[in-house]
Amino acid sequence: MNDALRELAHQWLHPGTKGLALRQPLRQDTLGELGLNVLDGLLSYPVAVLRQSTLDHNIAWMRDFVERADALLAPHGKTTMSPQLFQAQLDAGAWAITLATIPQLRVAHRFGVKRVLLANQPVAIADIESLAALLREDADFQAWVLVDSSAGLQRLNHVMQQIAPQRRLPVLVELGADGGRSGVRDLDSALQLAREVHAASHLSLAGIEGYEGLWVSADRDADLQRVQSLLTQMVALTRRCDAEGLFDGDEILISAGGSAYFDFVADAFNSVGDTSRPLRRILRSGCYLTSDHGLYHGLQREMRTRHDASFRHGLQPALEVWAMVQSRPEPGLALLTLGKRDASHDIDLPRPLSWHRPGQPAPRPMRDARIVKMNDQHAYLELPVEHPLQVGDLVGTGISHPCTTFDKWPLMLLTDDSYRVTGAINTFF
Amino acid sequence: MNDALRELAHQWLHPGTKGLALRQPLRQDTLGELGLNVLDGLLSYPVAVLRQSTLDHNIAWMRDFVERADALLAPHGKTTMSPQLFQAQLDAGAWAITLATIPQLRVAHRFGVKRVLLANQPVAIADIESLAALLREDADFQAWVLVDSSAGLQRLNHVMQQIAPQRRLPVLVELGADGGRSGVRDLDSALQLAREVHAASHLSLAGIEGYEGLWVSADRDADLQRVQSLLTQMVALTRRCDAEGLFDGDEILISAGGSAYFDFVADAFNSVGDTSRPLRRILRSGCYLTSDHGLYHGLQREMRTRHDASFRHGLQPALEVWAMVQSRPEPGLALLTLGKRDASHDIDLPRPLSWHRPGQPAPRPMRDARIVKMNDQHAYLELPVEHPLQVGDLVGTGISHPCTTFDKWPLMLLTDDSYRVTGAINTFF
Numbered sequence: 119m120n121d122a123l124r125e126l127a128h129q130w131l132h133p134g135t136k137g138l139a140l141r142q143p144l145r146q147d148t149l150g151e152l153g154l155n156v157l158d159g160l161l162s163y164p165v166a167v168l169r170q171s172t173l174d175h176n177i178a179w180m181r182d183f184v185e186r187a188d189a190l191l192a193p194h195g196k197t198t199m200s201p202q203l204f205q206a207q208l209d210a211g212a213w214a215i216t217l218a219t220i221p222q223l224r225v226a227h228r229f230g231v232k233r234v235l236l237a238n239q240p241v242a243i244a245d246i247e248s249l250a251a252l253l254r255e256d257a258d259f260q261a262w263v264l265v266d267s268s269a270g271l272q273r274l275n276h277v278m279q280q281i282a283p284q285r286r287l288p289v290l291v292e293l294g295a296d297g298g299r300s301g302v303r304d305l306d307s308a309l310q311l312a313r314e315v316h317a318a319s320h321l322s323l324a325g326i327e328g329y330e331g332l333w334v335s336a337d338r339d340a341d342l343q344r345v346q347s348l349l350t351q352m353v354a355l356t357r358r359c360d361a362e363g364l365f366d367g368d369e370i371l372i373s374a375g376g377s378a379y380f381d382f383v384a385d386a387f388n389s390v391g392d393t394s395r396p397l398r399r400i401l402r403s404g405c406y407l408t409s410d411h412g413l414y415h416g417l418q419r420e421m422r423t424r425h426d427a428s429f430r431h432g433l434q435p436a437l438e439v440w441a442m443v444q445s446r447p448e449p450g451l452a453l454l455t456l457g458k459r460d461a462s463h464d465i466d467l468p469r470p471l472s473w474h475r476p477g478q479p480a481p482r483p484m485r486d487a488r489i490v491k492m493n494d495q496h497a498y499l500e501l502p503v504e505h506p507l508q509v510g511d512l513v514g515t516g517i518s519h520p521c522t523t524f525d526k527w528p529l530m531l532l533t534d535d536s537y538r539v540t541g542a543i544n545t546f547f
Numbered sequence: 548m549n550d551a552l553r554e555l556a557h558q559w560l561h562p563g564t565k566g567l568a569l570r571q572p573l574r575q576d577t578l579g580e581l582g583l584n585v586l587d588g589l590l591s592y593p594v595a596v597l598r599q600s601t602l603d604h605n606i607a608w609m610r611d612f613v614e615r616a617d618a619l620l621a622p623h624g625k626t627t628m629s630p631q632l633f634q635a636q637l638d639a640g641a642w643a644i645t646l647a648t649i650p651q652l653r654v655a656h657r658f659g660v661k662r663v664l665l666a667n668q669p670v671a672i673a674d675i676e677s678l679a680a681l682l683r684e685d686a687d688f689q690a691w692v693l694v695d696s697s698a699g700l701q702r703l704n705h706v707m708q709q710i711a712p713q714r715r716l717p718v719l720v721e722l723g724a725d726g727g728r729s730g731v732r733d734l735d736s737a738l739q740l741a742r743e744v745h746a747a748s749h750l751s752l753a754g755i756e757g758y759e760g761l762w763v764s765a766d767r768d769a770d771l772q773r774v775q776s777l778l779t780q781m782v783a784l785t786r787r788c789d790a791e792g793l794f795d796g797d798e799i800l801i802s803a804g805g806s807a808y809f810d811f812v813a814d815a816f817n818s819v820g821d822t823s824r825p826l827r828r829i830l831r832s833g834c835y836l837t838s839d840h841g842l843y844h845g846l847q848r849e850m851r852t853r854h855d856a857s858f859r860h861g862l863q864p865a866l867e868v869w870a871m872v873q874s875r876p877e878p879g880l881a882l883l884t885l886g887k888r889d890a891s892h893d894i895d896l897p898r899p900l901s902w903h904r905p906g907q908p909a910p911r912p913m914r915d916a917r918i919v920k921m922n923d924q925h926a927y928l929e930l931p932v933e934h935p936l937q938v939g940d941l942v943g944t945g946i947s948h949p950c951t952t953f954d955k956w957p958l959m960l961l962t963d964d965s966y967r968v969t970g971a972i973n974t975f976f
Contacts, residue, residue, distance in 0.1 A: 134654035134975060139673030141680045160673045162650055196923060218924040219884070221591055225563035238924070241873050241884070241939050244568030244589045251570045266874050269938040299925055300874035300882045332922070444670050445695050445729035453729045455648070455670070459954050459976060464887055493761070494625060494950045495647040495667070496728055509698040510670055521923045525888050526954070528976070546563060547888060547955070 120230040123201055126544055135529055136460075137165035146542060149531075154539040156440050156531070159476030159512060161539075163442035164460045166527045168543065171535055172436035173203075173407065177210045179433060180406045186428075187384035187399070192216045192235045192373070194404025197521045200530075201229035202543040203407060214260075216402045220245035225546045227252060227259060235373065236263040237329070237402060239270040239292065239300065246274055250281035262371065264292040264327050266300050271314055271321065278320035288324035289315050290371060293355055295348050299332060305355055312359045322366035325398075326359065328352045330383065331376020334417065345379050349386035360393050373400035378417045380406075381424060405520050408437040412466045412518020435516055437523060437530075439468060441497065443511045449503035454513055457495035461515065462522040467492060468515035470499060475511050484513065549659040552630055555973055564958055565889075566594035575971060578960075583968040585869050585960070588905030588941060590968075592871035593889045595956045597972065600964055601865035602632075602836065606639045608862060609835050615857075616813035616828070621645045621664045621802070623833025627953045630658035631972040632836065643689075645831045649674035654975045656681060656688060664802065665692040666758070666831060668699040668721065668729065675703060679710035691800065693756050695721040695729050700743055700750065707749035717753035718744050719800060722784055724777050728761060734784055741788045751795035754827075755788065757781045759812065760805020763846065774808050778815035789822050802829035807846045809835075810853060834949050837866040841895045841947020864945055866952060866959075868897060870926065872940045878932035883942055886924035890944065891951040896921060897944035899928060904940050913942065 119127070130143040138144070139162040154160065156167055184191045190213035195204055204215050204226060214233035217223045220242070223234050240246050240263055252259055265271045271289070278287050291312045294301020302308040308326075315323040328348050333341040356372050359365060370393050375383040380401050387399035405414045415435060422429045441456035461468045467489045472481035487501035497515075501507060517523045524530070525547045532541045548556070559572040567573070568591040583589065585596055613620045619642035624633055633644050633655060643662035646652045649671070652663050669675050669692055681688055694700045700718070707716050720741045723730020731737040737755075744752040759777050762770040785801050788794055799822050804812040809830050816828035834843045844864060851858045870885035890897045896918045901910035916930035926944075930936060946952045953959070954976045961970040 132653075132657060133677065134650050134657055136650050136976070139649065139671065139677045140653075141677050159671065161671070162648075162674050162677075163671050219591070220568065221563050221565050224561075224569075228561060228563055239873060242568065242588065242590070242592050242871050243939075245591050248562065248568045248570050248591075266876060267938055270874070273939065294876055296877065298876075299922065299927070300876055303876055442671050444668060445699070447695060447723055447727075447729055447732055448725065458893055458951055464892060493728065498728070509696055510672075510702065522887055526976070547565070547957070 122229045123205060126201060131529065136527065137162055137529065137531060149539060150541040152539070156533060156537040156539065157474050157476065157481065157512065159442070159510065163512065164439050164456045166437065166439045166460070166523065166530045167533045167537070168408065168530055169436050169535065170532050170540060172434045173206070176407055176409060176433050176436060177206060180403070181210050184401055187388070189384050189387065189399040189401050192400050192402050193407065194237065194402050195226055196222055197404030198407065198524045199225065199545045199547055200524070200543045201225070201546070204229065204231055207407070213400065216404070220248050223261065224248060232258050233260045235400065235402070236261060237327070239264045239266050241270060241273060243273065243277060246277040247281055250277050253285050253287070254282040262288045262290055262324055264290050265311065265315060266292040266294065266302050268311065268314055271311065271318060275318040275320050283320065286320055286322040286366070288367060289321045290325045290327040290373060291315060291323070291355070293326060293328045293348065293352050295344065299329065301328060305351055308355050309358055312364050316364040316366060323359065323364050324367050325365070325371025325373065326352050326356045328374045329376065330374050331378050334378055334413070345382055349374065349383060353386055353390050356390055356393070363394070365395070369396045369398050371398050371400055373402060375401035375403055377403040377405035377414055381421055406433050408520045409433040409435045410437065410518055410520050411435045411469050411471065411516025414520070437520055438471065438514050438516060439523065440512055440514050443507055443509050443513065444496070446507065446509060450500055452499040452501060452507055454497040454499055455495070456492070456497040456515065458492050459494055460526055462517045462519040463492050464519060464522050466518035468497065468517050470513050471516050472514045473507055473511055474514070481514060489515070551658045552634060555630060560958065565956065566591055566958065566960060578968060579970040581968070585962060585966040585968065586903050586905065586910065586941065588939065592941065593868050593885045595866065595868050595889070595952065595959045596962045596966070597837065597959055598865050598964065599961050599969060601863045602635070605836055605838065605862050605865060606635060609832070610639050613830055616817070618813050618816065618828040618830050621829050621831050622836065623666065623831050624655055625651055626833030626950045627836065628654060628974045628976055629953070629972045630654070630975070633658065633660055636836070642829065645833070649677050652690065653677060661687050662689045664829065664831070665690060666756070668693045668695050670699060670702060672702065672706060675706040676710055679706050682714050682716070683711040691717045691719055691753055693719050693721040694740065694744060695723065695731050697740065697743055700740065700747060704747040704749050712749065715749055715751040715795070717796060718750045719754040719756040719802060720744060720752070720784070722755060722757045722777065722781050724773065728758065730757060734780055737784050738787055741793050745793040745795060752788065752793050753796050754794070754800025754802065755781050755785045757803045758805065759803050760807050763807055763842070774811055778803065778812060782815055782819050785819055785822070792823070794824070798825045798827050800827050800829055802831060804830035804832055806832040806834035806843055810850055835862050837949045838862040838864045839866065839947055839949050840864045840898050840900065840945025843949070866949055867900065867943050867945060868952065869941055869943050872936055872938050872942065873925070875936065875938060879929055881928040881930060881936055883926040883928055884924070885921070885926040885944065887921050888923055889955055891946045891948045892921055893948060893951050895947035897926065897946050899942050900945050901943045902936055902940055903943070910943060918944070
């Protein structure tokens with residue numbers, strides 16, 4: 119454990135920390151010794167919990183997957199923005215941590231991450247200066263960034279020249295597709311940009327990047343076609359750049375991979391064929407770590423149907439948010455202490471999984487009930503009028519889209535399989 | 548300034564703080580001396596900014612409004628969860644700060660707030676214990692809470708008896724309405740609950756509460772009818788409780804008022820008539836402080852049409868989020884550094900207000916452009932193909948629903964009218 123992580127473990131949690139009903143400051147690393155259990159009803163609710171055994175399972179599963187795929191993992195850190203989870207991912211062999219913004223990259227560096235992939239073209243001059251300063255000051259720190267325009271490239275080159283002229287910033291050209299997000303829209307323009315990177319005085323062309331994970335629509339056939347089309351183009355661009363001798367380093371990077379299609383990505387990257395120097399295939403899934411009970415659960419199920427038994431016990435949901443029944447003002451309605459500030463609501467509302475009356479033996483499954491609306495601090499749970507749920511009962515919910523739940527919790531509790539609190543992780547948003 | 552606020556001012560901001568491209572730690576209270584200007588393009592974008600003069604205007608406007616209405620203001624602190632803004636509201640005469648949860652109440656207390664209205668029935672035993680412990684330990688601290696069920700009442704009474712038997716917890720009975728959130732659904736049941744509060748050994752009946760702000764639908768006539776109906780019921784309940792001698796304190800509290808209909812609330816509360824002891828009319832708007840460019844802007848416009856010239860220069864939007872153009876990959880599309888992690892997306896997506904090229908004299912209005920989608924860290928801006936917007940330009944956006952933007956920024960910058968950074972406020976979510 120490095121100094122910054124140790125400092126986190128030793129920090130004082132103040133009364134007002136969500137999920138904990140602290141009456142005085144508590145040292146974070148003593149949390150696991152208090153004998154707390156989510157099911158006892160003696161926390162402050164809502165509380166977000168991560169099941170340690172499921173995190174461990176998902177980390178091991180993905181490590182095995184990338185090994186079999188002859189790929190490397192640079193898990194997207196923006197999902198969790200948690201230094202302790204970054205460290206767990208690196209300890210399990212992750213090659214780097216991916217980040218979306220320079221402030222995120224700075225957080226990762228502050229907590230000891232020494233190799234980062236910025237899956238964006240940084241454009242703000244002060245952000246690029248901040249990156250260049252890190253590269254100048256910390257010889258052990260390595261960063262790769264994207265470009266998708268000459269304008270972006272020139273900003274990078276200019277700042278590197280000013281601030282860190284002794285290092286060349288390794289750059290991946292981002293390939294996109296019409297209707298997509300960023301990224302150069304066609305192969306010829308991307309090749310042209312690769313030439314510009316190669317020619318830039320303070321940049322080096324390190325590889326090719328794309329992001330296929332956005333295409334999740336109602337039309338799954340069309341989605342898969344677009345994914346395959348982007349991957350095919352990426353492979354072609356990699357070959358053409360290599361054929362022209364544009365890659366500058368000792369190896370060539372090719373990177374894609376959200377959490378929806380990393381199996382297709384791995385397959386496509388294995389079709390590049392011979393290259394002038396070793397090809398590093400970098401997958402960047404972020405949501406694999408916790409998965410969820412919504413969008414990614416469905417995508418995982420789809421992925422399993424594409425594969426053999428090795429996928430059967432694939433990624434499992436590790437994250438739950440537990441709320442308390444605050445009111446049952448109508449026979450078919452309960453209000454939960456669970457709002458837009460506590461759980462993702464951008465893709466689906468949280469899904470009730472189980473309910474529990476503190477003091478009783480074990481949570482029971484929650485059927486025929488659903489959350490139909492959330493306000494800032496409340497959820498509206500519709501349930502059968504005969505359901506025994508009452509004020510003070512607990513409801514465990516699963517979320518859809520981990521990224522937008524993590525960013526609502528500066529502190530998340532770790533539990534064992536019986537919901538005993540064993541510790542906590544921090545997030546930095 | 549109390550010690551806790553002074554400590555905040557003196558805290559070190561670390562590299563990785565969103566909006567600031569820090570390369571080393573910076574003492575927060577030196578931020579205003581750096582000569583930063585949002586329009587110079589030398590921050591990290593996105594950055595959330597609060598215009599100080601507009602905050603001051605809104606605070607003064609609302610102070611005048613409640614004065615004219617013979618009401619008191621307990622602004623909802625859950626909107627901002629910012630100790631510095633709480634203090635500004637109290638300095639301008641706010642009677643108390645309203646909070647939604649016990650962790651929020653603890654944050655307010657930690658930063659010196661001595662009078663709070665918890666606009667919810669607290670149900671978690673550990674939360675109630677935390678509140679009772681505060682009441683036991685801090686004789687200067689006053690808190691009012693809601694009940695809407697016997698079960699809730701009994702939990703409160705039991706914990707108060709255990710932990711703070713020397714104080715009676717003042718309670719407001721929450722009146723609701725079918726299809727609404729929490730709150731007792733009819734007058735007779737509410738009256739019965741008021742009797743139970745009055746009879747409880749460690750509680751006192753302090754008043755009547757309701758929340759009318761939720762009814763904002765496409766059918767404005769129906770909304771207004773429901774609002775007026777709830778207010779009428781609240782007035783009737785207040786009279787009946789008073790007639791029965793159920794109120795325990797030296798005064799009677801009646802409280803409602805989100806940010807949509809506080810004018811109706813004030814009118815209704817002035818119709819209660821004579822009471823056995825002084826009636827305190829408590830409004831609880833939270834969003835008045837910053838207003839917005841979306842939902843609350845529209846509601847303010849409606850409110851203005853209901854009133855005379857004193858409303859003409861009413862609440863103004865004080866909060867903007869500035870993003871940078873990261874990519875313009877198609878002629879009609881720009882990608883902004885602005886995602887679901889940075890701005891509200893629960894009611895409307897952010898609205899582009901102006902654009903600016905650093906180095907040029909002043910921002911220009913942004914017409915014919917709109918944000919059509921956001922990912923976690925990106926916004927998709929559709930704009931005319933001939934628009935000169937390019938990589939590195941800034942786009943200022945207005946948001947809809949302040950609560951869900953504040954919770955995305957641990958630090959927000961204060962600016963003057965020319966976007967010079969004069970300081971910062973913190974939030975605690």
